[in-house]
Amino acid sequence: MNREAIGKCPVCNNDLEITELHCHYCDTTIKGHFNLCKFCKLDNEQKHFIEVFIKNRGNIKEIEKELGISYPTVRNKLENVIKALGYDAKYTPKVDKxxxxxKLSSGEITAEEAVKLLKD
Structure with missing residues (x-):
C-alpha cells in the first residue's frame, strides 16, 4: 500500500523529518535524517490548489471556474501556498488600474472585486 508521508506533526504542527528509508525490492534500509521536500509540507487543500493552478497554467479565470471561488480568494490561496513554501508572502504588486x-470589462472579476483590488 502506498501512503504519502505527512510533512507536519499532527500534535504540534512543526515540520517532520524522515529517519529511515527502506527498499522493499532488495530489503536495503538507510537510516539518517532526511528532510521532506517543500511540497510535502503543504496540506491537502494547498496541494489541490497547486494542482488546479498548474493544470490551468495559472489562468485565474479558469481556476475561479474550476474551484468555484472568486478572484480575491484565488489570490489569497496562492499567497497562502507561497508562505507555506517558505517564501515572502508580503510581496504586494503595484495595483495596475x-x-x-x-478584467472588470471582460467579466473576469465582479465590480465588488474590482473595488477591493483598487483599494489594496
Whole structure:
C-alpha cells in the first residue's frame, strides 16, 4: 500500500523529518535524517490548489471556474501556498488600474472585486 508521508506533526504542527528509508525490492534500509521536500509540507487543500493552478497554467479565470471561488480568494490561496513554501508572502504588486478595469470589462472579476483590488 502506498501512503504519502505527512510533512507536519499532527500534535504540534512543526515540520517532520524522515529517519529511515527502506527498499522493499532488495530489503536495503538507510537510516539518517532526511528532510521532506517543500511540497510535502503543504496540506491537502494547498496541494489541490497547486494542482488546479498548474493544470490551468495559472489562468485565474479558469481556476475561479474550476474551484468555484472568486478572484480575491484565488489570490489569497496562492499567497497562502507561497508562505507555506517558505517564501515572502508580503510581496504586494503595484495595483495596475488598467488591468483591473480590463478584467472588470471582460467579466473576469465582479465590480465588488474590482473595488477591493483598487483599494489594496
Amino acid at each position: 488598467k488591468e483591473i478595469l480590463a
